[in-house]
Amino acid sequence: xxxxxxxxxxxxxxxxxxxxxxxxxxxxxxxxxxxxxxxxxxxxxxxxxxxxxxxxxxxxxxxxxxxxxxxxxxxxxxxxxxxxxxxxxxxxxxxxxxxxxxxxxxxxxxxxxxxxxxxxxxxxxxxxxxxxxxxxxxxxxxxxxxxxxxxxxxxxxxxxxxxxxxxxxxxxxxxxxxxxxxxxxxxxxxxxxxxxxxxxxxxxxxxxxxxxxxxxxxxxxxxxxxxxxxxxxxxxxxxxxxxxxxxxxxxxxxxxxxxxxxxxxxxxxxxxxxxxxxxxxxxxxxxxxxxxxxxxxxxxxxxxxxxxxxxxxxxxxxxxxxxxxxxxxxxxxxxxxxxxxxxxxxxxxxxxxxxxxxxxxxxxxxxxxxxxxxxxxxxxxxxxxxxxxxxxxxxxxxxxxxxxxxxxxxxxxxxxxxxxx
Numbered sequence: 341x342x343x344x345x346x347x348x349x350x351x352x353x354x355x356x357x358x359x360x361x362x363x364x365x366x367x368x369x370x371x372x373x374x375x376x377x378x379x380x381x382x383x384x385x386x387x388x389x390x391x392x393x394x395x396x397x398x399x400x401x402x403x404x405x406x407x408x409x410x411x412x413x414x415x416x417x418x419x420x421x422x423x424x425x426x427x428x429x430x431x432x433x434x435x436x437x438x439x440x441x442x443x444x445x446x447x448x449x450x451x452x453x454x455x456x457x458x459x460x461x462x463x464x465x466x467x468x469x470x471x472x473x474x475x476x477x478x479x480x481x482x483x484x485x486x487x488x489x490x491x492x493x494x495x496x497x498x499x500x501x502x503x504x505x506x507x508x509x510x511x512x513x514x515x516x517x518x519x520x521x522x523x524x525x526x527x528x529x530x531x532x533x534x535x536x537x538x539x540x541x542x543x544x545x546x547x548x549x550x551x552x553x554x555x556x557x558x559x560x561x562x563x564x565x566x567x568x569x570x571x572x573x574x575x576x577x578x579x580x581x582x583x584x585x586x587x588x589x590x591x592x593x594x595x596x597x598x599x600x601x602x603x604x605x606x607x608x609x610x611x612x613x614x615x616x617x618x619x620x621x622x623x624x625x626x627x628x629x630x631x632x633x634x635x636x637x638x639x640x641x642x643x644x645x646x647x648x649x650x651x652x653x654x655x656x657x658x659x660x661x662x663x664x665x666x667x668x669x670x671x672x673x674x675x676x677x678x679x680x681x682x683x684x685x686x687x688x689x690x691x692x693x694x695x696x697x698x699x700x701x702x703x704x705x706x707x708x709x710x711x712x713x714x715x716x717x718x719x720x721x722x723x724x725x726x727x728x729x730x731x732x733x734x735x736x737x738x739x740x741x742x743x744x745x746x747x748x749x750x751x752x753x754x755x756x757x758x759x760x761x
Contacts, residue, residue: 341737343747345724346756347706350583353753357571357589358384358744359409359564363526365392365433366503367562370533371413372401372440373507376559378537383411383564384744387737388431395427395437418444425451425478435462435500438482439507442471446484453478461496465505468492469513486512493519497547497641503530509551510539518549524642525565525594536560568594569648570743571616572602573718576652578618578753579607580659580726585618585753601645604628604635605656605664624660624701633697634662639669650674651719657698658686659726666696677716683707684727703728711735718743725755 359382368389371378383389397403400419404412418441428434430453441448456463456475463480466473469490472483490513494501502522507530509516521527523545531544538554566589578585579602592613599609599616606624610617626634637657639647647670657664658681668674672693682688684707687699706729712720721739724731736759739746751757 341735342760343733343736344758344760345706345721345731345733347704347725347727347729347731349581349725349754349756351578351581351585351725351750351753351755352583354586354588355574355578355749355753357566357568357574357587358386358746360384360526360529360567361386361389361742361744362433362499362524363529363564364389366436366526366530367533367564368392368396368413369436369440369503370507370530370537372396372399372415372418372437373443373511374537374557374559375414375416376557377412377414378533378559379561380411380413381561381563382409382566384567386744387741388433391429391431392433395423395434398427399423399437399441415440421445421447422449423451425453428452430454432458432500435459436503439504439511442482442484443508443511447482449479449481451479456480461494461498462501462504464495465492465501469505469508469516471508484512487514487516489513489515491517491519494521496520497522499524499527502527502549506530506534506541506549506551510534510537510553510557512553513551514553516551516553518551519547521547521549522642523547525568525591529562529565533560533562536562566590567743568598569646569717570746571595572598572649573652573722574750575609575616575618576602576607576656577718577722577725579621580656580722582620583618583754584620586615587618588615590614590616597643597645598649601637601653602656605637605653606660607656624656626660626662626664633665636665636667638667641670647671647674648717651677651713651716652722654678654681654688654696654698655719655722655726658688658700658702658704660700662700664698664700666698668694671715674715677713677719680707680709680713680720681723684723705729706731709733712738714738714741718746725750
């Protein structure tokens with residue numbers, strides 16, 4: 341799919357982000373842990389979620405849509421012990437199917453086409469739980485094991501690894517303690533659903549979790565929260581466009597650090613319990629002065645400023661007066677998109693894979709983009725909406741991998757986006 345984006349058009353109106361895809365994927369996997377029905381509301385129909393749903397059906401789940409966003413899942417039996425390469429593709433989230441298959445069939449084989457280093461934390465956690473893991477080129481196999489009590493520490497605060505351990509702990513262990521657990525909002529949602537299904541989990545929302553397994557897991561019901569990354573991205577793009585937008589469905593606690601970082605970058609958000617309002621901005625002034633630069637923005641595990649918004653922070657910095665250091669501490673590849681921003685006229689020095697210095701403000705101009713960087717989230721689309729002229733983005737369908745209907749919703753705010761086949 342190719343899109344043409346005419347920039348410098350103010351965005352105005354109300355915007356509601358879709359359900360969080362990462363949450364939906366984890367809750368779908370949790371629903372397969374039991375043979376009882378589980379109902380999920382506000383399910384996003386993103387590309388990644390559609391891929392997960394297709395695999396869920398192949399391994400035995402019966403899916404019933406009762407309306408556009410409500411899904412009833414029932415897996416009376418898990419019919420498969422293996423996930424093929426065609427099914428997993430390059431989606432690490434498919435690892436979330438490991439707990440239901442392993443706990444209900446005692447063995448699993450997963451074929452993958454990405455380096456094992458991407459799931460090193462996951463594999464270490466499995467080994468720490470006493471689960472036998474055998475890796476071969478392009479695949480891994482696991483055999484179930486049970487435990488009375490296990491206390492493990494994750495080598496990284498991985499959302500997927502935390503979710504896997506939580507689910508395994510509800511069926512294979514009696515008591516499990518996880519240190520250095522991820523605590524993002526969608527991890528909390530998974531914990532809440534597992535509790536409704538019968539598990540006892542202490543420390544929800546913190547980085548130490550204690551899980552007491554029930555005799556068996558029952559059914560449950562959950563409403564998937566909105567995607568806070570989509571919400572924060574659209575809020576920033578609206579501010580940079582010079583418009584006024586209300587983003588509905590947000591939670592104050594999820595936006596605290598994001599709003600604080602935006603304020604330092606010159607964007608003022610009015611955050612309420614169930615929405616946030618973006619007023620009209622005339623300019624963007626950095627709120628602090630540091631020794632070598634005017635401001636440093638550092639990404640860290642939740643509840644700090646999230647890595648998924650490093651691209652948006654960089655985009656804001658191109659329009660703010662001063663020098664900003666963007667320090668991406670978690671991933672090696674999140675700042676590679678700055679070459680596209682530089683091609684649009686931004687003054688950016690990429691110091692190394694983790695640090696970039698941005699000097700602003702600089703006007704951006706439209707360019708052709710062969711493919712948006714999915715790791716940059718909505719950053720490049722936001723840049724096109726801020727730039728002067730018409731940008732062309734090829735392979736724009738990848739934006740829908742994690743952000744459901746975002747192009748149509750931005751059009752409703754006044755974004756000049758033409759979608760071509």
